[in-house]
Amino acid sequence: MEGQQADRAFMARALALAEAGRGRASPNPMVGALLVKEGRIVGEGFHARAGAPHAEVMALDAVGDAARGATLYVSLEPCCHHGRTPPCVPRIVASGVRRVVAATVDPNPQVNGRGLGLLREAGVAAEVGVLEGEAVRLNEVFFTYMTDGRPFVTLKAAVSLDGKIATVTGESRWITGEEARRRVHEMRNEVDAILVGIGTILRDDPLLTTRLGIPGERDPVRVVVDTLARLPLDARVLDPLSAAPTLVAVGPEAPAERVVQLREAGATVLVLAQSGERISLAAVMRALAAREITSVLIEGGAAVHASALAEGIVDKVAFFVAPLLIGGTTAPGAVGGPGIEKLADAVPLREVRITPLGRDLLVEGYVQGPLGSHPCSRV
Protein backbone atom coordinates (compact mmCIF):
# COMPACT_ATOMS: atom_id res chain seq x y z
CA MET A 1 0.00 0.00 0.00
CA GLU A 2 1.41 3.37 -0.98
CA GLY A 3 0.65 7.05 -1.33
CA GLN A 4 -2.96 8.15 -1.19
CA GLN A 5 -4.30 4.66 -0.53
CA ALA A 6 -2.03 4.26 2.50
CA ASP A 7 -2.94 7.76 3.73
CA ARG A 8 -6.63 6.88 3.57
CA ALA A 9 -6.16 3.55 5.34
CA PHE A 10 -4.14 5.11 8.18
CA MET A 11 -6.60 7.99 8.48
CA ALA A 12 -9.48 5.49 8.71
CA ARG A 13 -7.66 4.00 11.70
CA ALA A 14 -7.24 7.49 13.24
CA LEU A 15 -11.00 8.07 12.87
CA ALA A 16 -11.74 4.71 14.50
CA LEU A 17 -9.44 5.62 17.40
CA ALA A 18 -11.23 8.98 17.77
CA GLU A 19 -14.54 7.14 18.34
CA ALA A 20 -13.26 6.00 21.74
CA GLY A 21 -13.84 9.56 23.00
CA ARG A 22 -17.50 9.69 21.94
CA GLY A 23 -19.64 11.26 24.64
CA ARG A 24 -16.60 11.91 26.83
CA ALA A 25 -14.38 14.41 25.00
CA SER A 26 -16.99 17.21 25.10
CA PRO A 27 -16.67 20.16 24.86
CA ASN A 28 -13.56 19.08 22.97
CA PRO A 29 -13.64 17.16 19.68
CA MET A 30 -13.07 13.42 19.38
CA VAL A 31 -9.57 12.97 17.95
CA GLY A 32 -7.49 9.94 17.01
CA ALA A 33 -3.82 9.91 16.02
CA LEU A 34 -1.20 7.41 14.97
CA LEU A 35 2.49 7.40 14.08
CA VAL A 36 3.67 5.43 11.08
CA LYS A 37 7.23 4.46 10.20
CA GLU A 38 8.20 2.45 7.14
CA GLY A 39 4.55 1.59 6.53
CA ARG A 40 3.98 0.27 10.06
CA ILE A 41 1.94 1.78 12.91
CA VAL A 42 4.32 2.38 15.81
CA GLY A 43 2.11 4.35 18.19
CA GLU A 44 -1.54 5.32 18.68
CA GLY A 45 -3.58 7.71 20.78
CA PHE A 46 -7.02 9.25 21.21
CA HIS A 47 -8.51 12.11 23.20
CA ALA A 48 -10.33 10.43 26.08
CA ARG A 49 -11.90 13.47 27.79
CA ALA A 50 -11.50 17.23 28.18
CA GLY A 51 -8.35 17.86 30.22
CA ALA A 52 -6.76 14.52 29.27
CA PRO A 53 -3.76 14.50 26.86
CA HIS A 54 -4.55 15.16 23.22
CA ALA A 55 -4.44 12.24 20.81
CA GLU A 56 -1.15 13.36 19.20
CA VAL A 57 0.57 13.65 22.58
CA MET A 58 -0.68 10.23 23.65
CA ALA A 59 0.71 8.69 20.43
CA LEU A 60 4.04 10.53 20.84
CA ASP A 61 4.28 9.45 24.49
CA ALA A 62 3.75 5.86 23.37
CA VAL A 63 6.78 5.85 21.07
CA GLY A 64 9.32 8.24 22.63
CA ASP A 65 12.38 8.86 20.43
CA ALA A 66 11.07 6.52 17.75
CA ALA A 67 8.81 9.37 16.55
CA ARG A 68 11.81 10.87 14.73
CA GLY A 69 11.22 10.68 10.98
CA ALA A 70 7.68 9.24 11.36
CA THR A 71 4.45 10.37 9.74
CA LEU A 72 1.72 11.51 12.13
CA TYR A 73 -1.88 10.88 11.02
CA VAL A 74 -4.42 12.87 13.02
CA SER A 75 -8.17 13.21 12.51
CA LEU A 76 -8.15 16.95 13.32
CA GLU A 77 -5.53 19.66 12.81
CA PRO A 78 -3.11 19.75 15.79
CA CYS A 79 -3.76 22.64 18.16
CA CYS A 80 -1.45 25.62 18.64
CA HIS A 81 -3.12 27.32 21.63
CA HIS A 82 -3.13 26.81 25.37
CA GLY A 83 -6.46 25.29 26.37
CA ARG A 84 -6.90 22.82 29.22
CA THR A 85 -3.58 21.31 28.05
CA PRO A 86 -0.48 22.83 26.35
CA PRO A 87 -0.47 23.19 22.53
CA CYS A 88 0.42 20.10 20.48
CA VAL A 89 2.34 21.78 17.63
CA PRO A 90 5.58 22.53 19.60
CA ARG A 91 5.52 19.00 20.96
CA ILE A 92 5.16 17.53 17.44
CA VAL A 93 7.99 19.73 16.12
CA ALA A 94 10.27 18.74 19.02
CA SER A 95 9.55 15.04 18.43
CA GLY A 96 11.18 15.09 15.00
CA VAL A 97 8.05 13.91 13.16
CA ARG A 98 8.74 14.47 9.45
CA ARG A 99 5.23 14.68 8.03
CA VAL A 100 1.77 15.41 9.48
CA VAL A 101 -1.43 14.38 7.69
CA ALA A 102 -4.62 15.87 9.15
CA ALA A 103 -8.13 14.92 8.03
CA THR A 104 -9.55 18.40 8.50
CA VAL A 105 -8.75 21.88 9.75
CA ASP A 106 -9.83 22.63 13.33
CA PRO A 107 -12.82 25.04 13.17
CA ASN A 108 -11.83 26.51 16.55
CA PRO A 109 -11.06 30.17 15.70
CA GLN A 110 -7.94 29.89 17.88
CA VAL A 111 -6.58 27.21 15.52
CA ASN A 112 -8.32 27.26 12.11
CA GLY A 113 -5.27 26.53 9.93
CA ARG A 114 -2.68 28.13 12.22
CA GLY A 115 -1.59 24.75 13.59
CA LEU A 116 -0.73 23.49 10.12
CA GLY A 117 0.92 26.81 9.24
CA LEU A 118 3.20 26.66 12.30
CA LEU A 119 4.17 23.07 11.48
CA ARG A 120 5.17 24.11 7.94
CA GLU A 121 7.12 27.10 9.27
CA ALA A 122 9.03 24.66 11.47
CA GLY A 123 9.90 22.52 8.44
CA VAL A 124 7.37 19.74 8.98
CA ALA A 125 5.48 18.67 5.84
CA ALA A 126 1.81 19.24 6.72
CA GLU A 127 -1.15 18.12 4.61
CA VAL A 128 -4.89 18.27 5.17
CA GLY A 129 -7.99 16.79 3.56
CA VAL A 130 -7.64 12.99 3.81
CA LEU A 131 -11.13 11.54 4.64
CA GLU A 132 -12.24 15.09 5.42
CA GLY A 133 -15.97 14.40 4.97
CA GLU A 134 -15.86 11.48 7.38
CA ALA A 135 -13.86 13.53 9.89
CA VAL A 136 -16.31 16.44 9.82
CA ARG A 137 -19.28 14.07 10.20
CA LEU A 138 -17.58 12.30 13.11
CA ASN A 139 -17.26 15.63 14.89
CA GLU A 140 -20.57 17.15 13.72
CA VAL A 141 -21.29 18.19 17.29
CA PHE A 142 -17.95 20.01 17.70
CA PHE A 143 -18.15 21.64 14.26
CA THR A 144 -21.66 22.95 14.97
CA TYR A 145 -20.62 24.22 18.39
CA MET A 146 -17.51 25.96 17.04
CA THR A 147 -18.96 27.29 13.80
CA ASP A 148 -22.46 28.32 14.93
CA GLY A 149 -21.82 28.79 18.67
CA ARG A 150 -24.75 26.54 19.58
CA PRO A 151 -25.28 22.89 20.53
CA PHE A 152 -25.94 20.18 17.93
CA VAL A 153 -29.59 19.20 18.42
CA THR A 154 -31.19 15.80 17.82
CA LEU A 155 -34.95 15.48 18.05
CA LYS A 156 -35.90 12.00 19.23
CA ALA A 157 -39.36 10.45 19.45
CA ALA A 158 -40.97 7.06 19.80
CA VAL A 159 -43.89 6.90 17.37
CA SER A 160 -46.50 4.37 16.33
CA LEU A 161 -46.85 3.44 12.68
CA ASP A 162 -49.63 6.02 12.45
CA GLY A 163 -47.29 8.71 13.81
CA LYS A 164 -48.69 9.00 17.34
CA ILE A 165 -46.48 9.59 20.39
CA ALA A 166 -49.27 8.84 22.90
CA THR A 167 -52.88 7.69 23.13
CA VAL A 168 -55.86 10.03 23.51
CA THR A 169 -55.32 9.93 27.29
CA GLY A 170 -51.62 10.76 26.91
CA GLU A 171 -50.29 7.27 27.68
CA SER A 172 -47.00 6.62 25.91
CA ARG A 173 -45.21 3.90 27.87
CA TRP A 174 -44.06 2.01 26.05
CA ILE A 175 -44.62 2.48 22.36
CA THR A 176 -41.31 0.90 21.39
CA GLY A 177 -39.63 -2.31 22.50
CA GLU A 178 -36.63 -2.96 24.69
CA GLU A 179 -33.94 -2.66 22.01
CA ALA A 180 -35.17 0.74 20.89
CA ARG A 181 -35.34 1.93 24.48
CA ARG A 182 -31.80 0.73 25.09
CA ARG A 183 -30.65 2.72 22.05
CA VAL A 184 -32.23 5.83 23.63
CA HIS A 185 -30.12 5.27 26.73
CA GLU A 186 -27.04 4.94 24.50
CA MET A 187 -27.95 8.28 22.93
CA ARG A 188 -28.33 9.84 26.39
CA ASN A 189 -24.91 8.47 27.32
CA GLU A 190 -23.39 10.42 24.41
CA VAL A 191 -25.03 13.85 24.75
CA ASP A 192 -24.39 16.73 27.12
CA ALA A 193 -28.08 17.52 27.76
CA ILE A 194 -31.66 16.21 27.35
CA LEU A 195 -34.51 18.68 26.90
CA VAL A 196 -38.24 18.13 27.52
CA GLY A 197 -41.33 20.29 27.85
CA ILE A 198 -43.18 20.69 31.14
CA GLY A 199 -46.12 18.84 29.51
CA THR A 200 -44.07 15.65 29.38
CA ILE A 201 -42.93 16.04 32.99
CA LEU A 202 -46.51 16.59 34.22
CA ARG A 203 -47.82 13.62 32.22
CA ASP A 204 -45.02 11.05 32.57
CA ASP A 205 -42.75 12.26 35.43
CA PRO A 206 -39.66 10.79 33.68
CA LEU A 207 -36.29 10.44 35.44
CA LEU A 208 -34.33 11.27 32.26
CA THR A 209 -31.09 9.55 33.31
CA THR A 210 -28.83 7.08 31.51
CA ARG A 211 -29.54 3.55 32.63
CA LEU A 212 -27.40 1.20 30.55
CA GLY A 213 -25.81 -0.54 33.51
CA ILE A 214 -22.31 -0.16 32.05
CA PRO A 215 -19.21 1.21 33.81
CA GLY A 216 -18.58 4.93 33.34
CA GLU A 217 -22.03 5.76 31.95
CA ARG A 218 -22.88 9.42 32.19
CA ASP A 219 -26.10 11.32 32.89
CA PRO A 220 -26.70 14.35 30.69
CA VAL A 221 -27.90 17.65 32.18
CA ARG A 222 -31.72 17.56 32.27
CA VAL A 223 -33.36 20.66 30.83
CA VAL A 224 -37.07 21.43 31.31
CA VAL A 225 -38.74 24.28 29.44
CA ASP A 226 -41.36 25.59 31.82
CA THR A 227 -42.49 29.17 31.14
CA LEU A 228 -44.41 29.60 34.40
CA ALA A 229 -42.22 27.40 36.66
CA ARG A 230 -44.92 24.75 37.14
CA LEU A 231 -42.43 21.92 37.72
CA PRO A 232 -43.68 20.00 40.81
CA LEU A 233 -41.18 19.88 43.67
CA ASP A 234 -41.65 16.10 43.92
CA ALA A 235 -40.92 15.55 40.20
CA ARG A 236 -38.41 12.76 39.66
CA VAL A 237 -36.04 15.13 37.81
CA LEU A 238 -35.60 16.91 41.17
CA ASP A 239 -35.00 13.71 43.15
CA PRO A 240 -31.94 14.45 45.32
CA LEU A 241 -30.87 10.82 45.02
CA SER A 242 -30.19 11.36 41.33
CA ALA A 243 -26.82 12.99 40.69
CA ALA A 244 -27.82 14.38 37.28
CA PRO A 245 -28.11 18.18 37.30
CA THR A 246 -31.47 19.71 36.35
CA LEU A 247 -31.84 23.07 34.67
CA VAL A 248 -35.27 24.71 34.42
CA ALA A 249 -35.77 27.41 31.79
CA VAL A 250 -38.54 29.78 32.85
CA GLY A 251 -39.96 32.99 31.42
CA PRO A 252 -39.84 36.48 32.94
CA GLU A 253 -43.43 36.02 34.22
CA ALA A 254 -42.63 32.94 36.31
CA PRO A 255 -43.75 33.53 39.94
CA ALA A 256 -40.68 34.51 42.01
CA GLU A 257 -41.58 32.17 44.89
CA ARG A 258 -41.74 29.18 42.54
CA VAL A 259 -38.29 30.08 41.18
CA VAL A 260 -36.93 30.20 44.75
CA GLN A 261 -38.56 26.84 45.59
CA LEU A 262 -37.10 25.19 42.50
CA ARG A 263 -33.64 26.54 43.32
CA GLU A 264 -33.99 25.27 46.91
CA ALA A 265 -34.94 21.89 45.46
CA GLY A 266 -31.55 21.81 43.71
CA ALA A 267 -32.45 22.98 40.20
CA THR A 268 -30.59 25.66 38.30
CA VAL A 269 -33.28 28.08 37.16
CA LEU A 270 -32.60 30.30 34.16
CA VAL A 271 -34.95 33.17 33.39
CA LEU A 272 -34.93 33.43 29.61
CA ALA A 273 -36.58 35.38 26.85
CA GLN A 274 -39.87 34.20 25.40
CA SER A 275 -40.81 33.68 21.80
CA GLY A 276 -44.48 34.68 21.95
CA GLU A 277 -46.07 33.03 24.97
CA ARG A 278 -43.37 30.42 25.53
CA ILE A 279 -39.67 30.12 26.19
CA SER A 280 -37.56 30.78 23.12
CA LEU A 281 -35.76 27.51 22.41
CA ALA A 282 -33.07 29.46 20.53
CA ALA A 283 -32.46 31.39 23.78
CA VAL A 284 -32.26 28.07 25.65
CA MET A 285 -29.65 26.84 23.15
CA ARG A 286 -27.58 30.00 23.59
CA ALA A 287 -27.72 29.61 27.38
CA LEU A 288 -26.66 25.96 27.10
CA ALA A 289 -23.78 26.79 24.73
CA ALA A 290 -22.54 29.34 27.28
CA ARG A 291 -22.34 26.41 29.73
CA GLU A 292 -20.22 24.40 27.29
CA ILE A 293 -23.14 22.12 26.44
CA THR A 294 -22.35 21.07 22.89
CA SER A 295 -25.13 18.54 22.19
CA VAL A 296 -28.80 18.29 23.13
CA LEU A 297 -31.30 15.45 22.75
CA ILE A 298 -34.87 16.74 22.62
CA GLU A 299 -37.16 14.07 24.03
CA GLY A 300 -40.65 15.53 23.73
CA GLY A 301 -43.34 16.21 23.70
CA ALA A 302 -45.32 17.22 20.64
CA ALA A 303 -45.45 20.94 21.46
CA VAL A 304 -41.71 21.22 22.09
CA HIS A 305 -40.93 19.26 18.91
CA ALA A 306 -43.06 21.70 16.91
CA SER A 307 -41.36 24.76 18.41
CA ALA A 308 -37.88 23.28 17.92
CA LEU A 309 -38.55 22.66 14.23
CA ALA A 310 -40.25 26.04 13.76
CA GLU A 311 -37.33 27.84 15.42
CA GLY A 312 -34.90 25.99 13.13
CA ILE A 313 -32.74 24.63 15.95
CA VAL A 314 -32.93 20.93 14.99
CA ASP A 315 -29.98 19.35 13.17
CA LYS A 316 -31.03 15.72 13.16
CA VAL A 317 -34.15 13.65 13.70
CA ALA A 318 -34.20 10.17 15.23
CA PHE A 319 -37.63 8.54 15.24
CA PHE A 320 -38.16 5.07 16.63
CA VAL A 321 -41.12 3.68 14.69
CA ALA A 322 -43.11 0.85 16.26
CA PRO A 323 -45.39 -1.54 14.31
CA LEU A 324 -48.38 -0.37 16.31
CA LEU A 325 -51.53 1.53 15.36
CA ILE A 326 -52.79 3.90 18.07
CA GLY A 327 -55.38 5.99 16.26
CA GLY A 328 -57.51 8.79 17.69
CA THR A 329 -57.85 12.21 16.15
CA THR A 330 -56.86 13.90 19.40
CA ALA A 331 -54.00 11.52 20.22
CA PRO A 332 -50.81 13.59 19.77
CA GLY A 333 -48.67 13.12 16.70
CA ALA A 334 -44.90 13.49 16.97
CA VAL A 335 -44.97 17.14 15.94
CA GLY A 336 -47.74 19.37 17.29
CA GLY A 337 -48.14 23.08 16.70
CA PRO A 338 -50.22 24.75 13.99
CA GLY A 339 -48.74 22.61 11.19
CA ILE A 340 -48.34 23.67 7.56
CA GLU A 341 -50.74 24.12 4.67
CA LYS A 342 -48.59 23.01 1.77
CA LEU A 343 -46.57 19.83 1.44
CA ALA A 344 -43.85 21.96 -0.12
CA ASP A 345 -43.35 23.52 3.34
CA ALA A 346 -42.68 20.15 5.01
CA VAL A 347 -39.24 19.61 6.51
CA PRO A 348 -37.28 17.29 4.22
CA LEU A 349 -34.68 14.96 5.71
CA ARG A 350 -31.48 14.02 3.95
CA GLU A 351 -28.97 11.22 4.38
CA VAL A 352 -31.76 9.08 5.80
CA ARG A 353 -30.67 5.93 7.59
CA ILE A 354 -33.03 3.15 8.65
CA THR A 355 -31.91 0.63 11.26
CA PRO A 356 -34.06 -2.28 12.48
CA LEU A 357 -34.05 -2.58 16.27
CA GLY A 358 -35.97 -5.67 17.33
CA ARG A 359 -39.53 -5.18 16.08
CA ASP A 360 -39.01 -1.41 15.66
CA LEU A 361 -37.23 0.75 13.09
CA LEU A 362 -34.93 3.66 13.86
CA VAL A 363 -35.31 6.30 11.13
CA GLU A 364 -32.63 9.00 11.25
CA GLY A 365 -31.95 11.93 8.99
CA TYR A 366 -30.53 15.42 8.87
CA VAL A 367 -32.92 18.33 8.82
CA GLN A 368 -32.62 20.55 5.80
CA GLY A 369 -33.33 23.97 7.15
CA PRO A 370 -32.19 27.53 7.51
CA LEU A 371 -29.42 26.51 9.87
CA GLY A 372 -27.84 24.13 7.36
CA SER A 373 -24.93 26.44 6.67
CA HIS A 374 -22.25 24.89 8.85
CA PRO A 375 -19.62 22.61 7.25
CA CYS A 376 -21.44 19.37 8.22
CA SER A 377 -24.26 20.23 5.84
CA ARG A 378 -21.85 20.21 2.92
CA VAL A 379 -20.61 16.69 3.60
Ligand SMILES: NC(=O)c1ccc[n+]([C@@H]2O[C@H](COP(=O)([O-])OP(=O)(O)OC[C@H]3O[C@@H](n4cnc5c(N)ncnc54)[C@H](OP(=O)(O)O)[C@@H]3O)[C@@H](O)[C@H]2O)c1
Ligand atom coordinates in the same frame (compact mmCIF):
# COMPACT_ATOMS: atom_id res chain seq x y z
N1 LIG B 1 -43.50 8.88 22.45
C1 LIG B 1 -42.61 9.78 22.75
O1 LIG B 1 -41.47 9.76 22.27
C2 LIG B 1 -42.93 10.85 23.75
C3 LIG B 1 -41.89 11.59 24.32
C4 LIG B 1 -42.22 12.59 25.21
C5 LIG B 1 -43.54 12.85 25.51
N2 LIG B 1 -44.52 12.09 24.95
C6 LIG B 1 -45.91 12.36 25.24
O2 LIG B 1 -46.17 13.69 24.83
C7 LIG B 1 -47.20 14.21 25.64
C8 LIG B 1 -46.75 15.58 26.14
O3 LIG B 1 -46.60 16.43 25.03
P1 LIG B 1 -47.11 17.92 25.10
O4 LIG B 1 -47.04 18.45 23.73
O5 LIG B 1 -48.39 17.94 25.82
O6 LIG B 1 -46.07 18.61 26.07
P2 LIG B 1 -44.54 19.03 25.94
O7 LIG B 1 -44.17 19.34 24.55
O8 LIG B 1 -43.72 18.08 26.71
O9 LIG B 1 -44.56 20.36 26.80
C9 LIG B 1 -45.26 21.47 26.30
C10 LIG B 1 -45.23 22.58 27.30
O10 LIG B 1 -43.89 23.03 27.48
C11 LIG B 1 -43.92 24.42 27.75
N3 LIG B 1 -43.04 25.13 26.83
C12 LIG B 1 -42.17 26.10 27.18
N4 LIG B 1 -41.56 26.59 26.13
C13 LIG B 1 -42.04 25.93 25.06
C14 LIG B 1 -41.79 26.06 23.68
N5 LIG B 1 -40.92 26.92 23.17
N6 LIG B 1 -42.49 25.26 22.85
C15 LIG B 1 -43.39 24.36 23.32
N7 LIG B 1 -43.66 24.22 24.62
C16 LIG B 1 -43.00 25.01 25.49
C17 LIG B 1 -45.34 24.88 27.54
O11 LIG B 1 -45.96 25.01 28.81
P3 LIG B 1 -45.80 26.41 29.56
O12 LIG B 1 -46.36 27.43 28.63
O13 LIG B 1 -46.53 26.26 30.83
O14 LIG B 1 -44.35 26.58 29.76
C18 LIG B 1 -45.99 23.75 26.80
O15 LIG B 1 -47.36 23.61 27.09
C19 LIG B 1 -47.44 13.22 26.77
O16 LIG B 1 -48.58 12.47 26.48
C20 LIG B 1 -46.22 12.34 26.71
O17 LIG B 1 -46.50 11.03 27.15
C21 LIG B 1 -44.24 11.11 24.09
